[in-house]
Amino acid sequence: MGAISLHQVTKSFGPVEVIKPLDLTIEDGEFTVFVGPSGCGKSTLLRLIAGLEDVSSGRIEIDGQDATAASPAKRGLAMVFQSYALYPHMSVAGNIAFPLKMAGVDAATRKQKIADAARILNLTDYLDRKPGQLSGGQRQRVAIGRAIVREPEAFLFDEPLSNLDAALRVSMRTEISELHQALKTTMIYVTHDQVEAMTMADKIVVLRDGRVEQIGSPLDLYRAPDNLFVAGFIGSPRMNFIEGPAAEARGARTVGIRPEHILVDGAAGDISGTVGVSEHLGSDTYLNVDVDGMGTLRVRASGEVALSFGDTAHLTLPADRLHRFDETGQAIR
Amino acid sequence: MARATTTRTKAVTTVFAWAVGLAIFFPVLWTILTSFKTEAEAIASPPSFLLFDWTLENYGEVQSRSDYLRHFTNSVILSIGSSLLGLLIAVPAAWSMAFVPSRQTKNVLMWMLSTKMLPPVGVLIPIYLIFRDFGLLDSRIGLVIVLMLINLPIIVWMLFTYFKEIPGEILEAARMDGASLWSEIIYVLAPMAVPGIASTLLLNIILAWNEAFWTLNLTTANAAPLTVFIASYSSPEGLFYAKLSAASTMAIAPILILGWFSQKQLVRGLTFGAVK
Numbered sequence: 001m002g003a004i005s006l007h008q009v010t011k012s013f014g015p016v017e018v019i020k021p022l023d024l025t026i027e028d029g030e031f032t033v034f035v036g037p038s039g040c041g042k043s044t045l046l047r048l049i050a051g052l053e054d055v056s057s058g059r060i061e062i063d064g065q066d067a068t069a070a071s072p073a074k075r076g077l078a079m080v081f082q083s084y085a086l087y088p089h090m091s092v093a094g095n096i097a098f099p100l101k102m103a104g105v106d107a108a109t110r111k112q113k114i115a116d117a118a119r120i121l122n123l124t125d126y127l128d129r130k131p132g133q134l135s136g137g138q139r140q141r142v143a144i145g146r147a148i149v150r151e152p153e154a155f156l157f158d159e160p161l162s163n164l165d166a167a168l169r170v171s172m173r174t175e176i177s178e179l180h181q182a183l184k185t186t187m188i189y190v191t192h193d194q195v196e197a198m199t200m201a202d203k204i205v206v207l208r209d210g211r212v213e214q215i216g217s218p219l220d221l222y223r224a225p226d227n228l229f230v231a232g233f234i235g236s237p238r239m240n241f242i243e244g245p246a247a248e249a250r251g252a253r254t255v256g257i258r259p260e261h262i263l264v265d266g267a268a269g270d271i272s273g274t275v276g277v278s279e280h281l282g283s284d285t286y287l288n289v290d291v292d293g294m295g296t297l298r299v300r301a302s303g304e305v306a307l308s309f310g311d312t313a314h315l316t317l318p319a320d321r322l323h324r325f326d327e328t329g330q331a332i333r
Numbered sequence: 334m335a336r337a338t339t340t341r342t343k344a345v346t347t348v349f350a351w352a353v354g355l356a357i358f359f360p361v362l363w364t365i366l367t368s369f370k371t372e373a374e375a376i377a378s379p380p381s382f383l384l385f386d387w388t389l390e391n392y393g394e395v396q397s398r399s400d401y402l403r404h405f406t407n408s409v410i411l412s413i414g415s416s417l418l419g420l421l422i423a424v425p426a427a428w429s430m431a432f433v434p435s436r437q438t439k440n441v442l443m444w445m446l447s448t449k450m451l452p453p454v455g456v457l458i459p460i461y462l463i464f465r466d467f468g469l470l471d472s473r474i475g476l477v478i479v480l481m482l483i484n485l486p487i488i489v490w491m492l493f494t495y496f497k498e499i500p501g502e503i504l505e506a507a508r509m510d511g512a513s514l515w516s517e518i519i520y521v522l523a524p525m526a527v528p529g530i531a532s533t534l535l536l537n538i539i540l541a542w543n544e545a546f547w548t549l550n551l552t553t554a555n556a557a558p559l560t561v562f563i564a565s566y567s568s569p570e571g572l573f574y575a576k577l578s579a580a581s582t583m584a585i586a587p588i589l590i591l592g593w594f595s596q597k598q599l600v601r602g603l604t605f606g607a608v609k
Binding site for chain 2 (some may be wrong): 080081085087
């Protein structure tokens with residue numbers, strides 16, 4: 001069982017409060033992603049849960065037990081680091097065996113578990129190699145192998161894919177999701193990449209300046225962002241924000257609409273504007289349309305749209321797709 | 334832009350480097366040569382460089398007059414003992430300063446280094462009195478402690494620099510994997526720092542071997558290392574350069590050989606972290 005809950009947890013480094021009083025519950029078996037821009041405190045929060053940093057105040061419970069003062073080793077958690085943090089002087093087998101050795105597991109069981117982990121992670125042929133002789137993806141797999149042999153209460157991932165190239169990142173993302181499906185263990189995953197968050201998470205925690213901005217499923221955050229920050233952070237391309245009279249006419253300080261929700265037509269629409277940059281990808285068309293009184297709207301249309309630089313585009317902003325925000329940036333519902 | 338190095342510049346710098354190297358080595362070479370001369374040739378003016386009657390009589394005389402082996406054994410015990418004891422204390426100290434630094438860490442490091450700026454003679458009297466009262470005069474254990482203490486700042490500093498090069502995340506990974514503090518040091522930190530620890534050990538053995546101030550002042554016979562062996566040829570009956578040179582050569586030979594065979598390790602250790 002790997003339920004984790006945080007009660008009024010704070011963390012300060014000197015006079016700087018990097019985590020403001022924070023409550024959070026992560027259910028057993030859930031894949032939770034902490035996402036936010038750099039410096040938002042997401043890695044610090046993970047390190048507080050891991051026990052690598054001490055909380056300044058508040059309580060952390062793991063599996064119903066108070067773990068606030070427990071050492072990292074005693075929390076029953078396993079962590080995968082951004083830099084992999086493999087032991088360079090040990091072989092792959094030695095790396096995977098290390099947590100078992102520390103736990104006093106006998107040699108025969110160790111061997112069995114290493115073999116199992118290596119099979120799951122396709123590392124069987126590399127067991128005798130040193131980390132320096134492996135590629136980035138293989139190193140990441142060793143780091144995951146070292147984590148899974150412990151059969152932890154929960155896995156903590158600290159931006160584990162950010163050192164990999166784009167293609168490998170996509171395939172490792174799938175592997176980690178599959179691993180979660182297979183193990184059904186609680187996973188907490190830190191990333192600044194909202195695509196990773198959207199594709200992997202059961203639950204996303206959006207953080208900014210050490211504060212939780214919103215917690216919810218990926219689609220909840222996409223459909224009903226609580227505030228301007230979440231609205232702008234989740235979704236790609238970014239949501240368009242309209243201010244001024246056009247927004248006031250719709251009863252809000254700011255109105256947001258996602259590029260894929262704007263309907264575009266060459267002949268008719270509610271508003272019209274001039275096409276600036278247009279990107280034709282075949283599957284999608286991205287247009288930047290300059291609209292009087294609204295500024296530049298980014299539009300994403302499915303398939304090929306025969307509009308290009310200088311053309312007039314007619315747009316419709318469906319009322320049920322509009323997000324309205326008040327002067328404090330909070331959503332009006 | 335690549336720097337163009339002409340053959341001439343290369344020749345000049347090579348000659349200059351050799352000249353400096355020879356200048357540094359010359360006193361050692363002269364001592365070795367003098368040890369093979371007779372006393373008369375040793376003080377002859379102008380001195381002869383290689384064309385003299387080579388003789389081993391100084392070595393025979395030195396051997397028959399004093400107990401080389403006893404001094405040698407003491408030197409080995411003092412230098413290795415003090416270096417190992419120093420490592421035992423410095424590894425945890427450097428660990429804490431490198432991986433759990435506090436706001437005062439820099440000051441502590443500077444303070445440790447500042448003790449090396451103090452002239453040793455400034456604390457000779459208090460240390461002498463302490464040694465006398467604790468019955469440590471002319472004892473190996475007392476000298477091991479003193480030599481360890483005077484080299485400890487260097488050991489801590491060197492280890493600190495090596496440890497700083499080790500990514501903290503690897504130690505955190507060990508902690509997450511269930512390693513206790515000692516397991517972390519023994520299984521992860523120490524193996525990764527082996528080159529640094531080895532060169533620190535070597536350098537400190539050399540420093541302790543050559544240390545003359547404390548060994549001369551705190552020993553007479555029982556714990557006397559090779560420095561005392563050399564000094565015993567320097568004064569009472571006037572200067573006997575040839576015999577003194579023979580004694581010196583015998584005293585420096587072991588450490589010179591050790592340094593020669595470990596120079597690769599030493600250079601690597603001393604430049605560790607300088608180039609990434």
